[in-house]
Amino acid sequence: MAEDLYQTLGVSRSATKDDIKKAHRKLALKYHPDKNPDDKAAQDKFKRIQEAYDVLSDEEKRAAYDRYGADFEKIRGTGFNPGAGGAAGFEGLDLEQIFGGGRGGNAQFDGFSDFFEQMMGGGAGGGARGGRPRQTRQPPAQGANLRHELEIPLEIAVRGGQTEFYLQSSSSSDKIAVNIPAGVETGTKIRLREKGQPSPNGGPPGDLILIIKVSDHPHFRRSGRNLELELPVSISEAILGAKVDVPTPAGTVTMTIPPGSSSGKRLRLKGQGVKQRDGSAGDLIVIVQVNVPETIDDESKKLIEQFADKNPQALRGNLTF
CATH class of the missing domain: 2.60.260.20 (Urease metallochaperone UreE, N-terminal domain)
Structure with a gap:
């Protein structure tokens, strides 16, 4: 049975976003790999903490998790919207993933008609008239983009400089260094090319979108x-x-x-x-x-x-x- 994400962070199911953030900070500091370099159990715990936080800090993911439990990602991934009918069944499809992330001008529309022809049962000139199904080769799709909130001290926001952070995935915890330009403020977005999720069919990885949050300064x-x-x-x-x-x-x-x-x-x-x-x-x-x-x-x-x-x-x- 999958571990309950609320129990992983030690919060109740009615916890506020601030409660979840405080619990994550406390546990992340305790089980951080830099503090436990030789403790495999602590490192595994850190990964589970990061996974729990990634879901519960995101309102959409949290709502899906509360409704569907541990299988919510599979349900979300299909684009199926239980309780809705007709065209609403396509709600949740990530067009950016389908069309390759928008790289290369209009190249994201390669295979556009073929995609819907397959989805809708052949379309004009296809199997719907009893002809031979058209065989198409889909171009490699770009992986999905990831979004990550990065909190930085006011000193770096004012002066600029390099900072490091850990990005948690299902299989690893990767240390990433990023240069912060001087003058950023809360809400600023920084794009790291090809640092997102891998492609499902050999295309380039997606991008990592950092959303900056500047910490308060004591003085x-x-x-x-x-x-x-x-x-x-x-x-x-x-x-x-x-x-x-x-x-x-x-x-x-x-x-x-x-x-x-x-x-x-x-x-x-x-x-x-x-x-x-x-x-x-x-x-x-x-x-x-x-x-x-x-x-x-x-x-x-x-x-x-x-x-x-x-x-x-x-x-x-x-x-x-």
């Missing part, structure tokens, strides 16, 4: 081609001004905090944002956040009181409801 936020950073500064730095070190995608730079800077003041470092394909880059917007200590000693308190006496401010005089 930086992206806003279009700009980056934003909340920079903590002390009271003395805010009042007197200071030169402080600020991290940027290109390295640490020294920035001047003007005297009298209040929380929320926005400072700009030009060209320190997200790189673009034309070689330009956005800016880094530094947002000053004055950091007030929770406790101070008595002497410091007296100094603050003296400062307040000598520097009265009418901060709330204009506040109205």
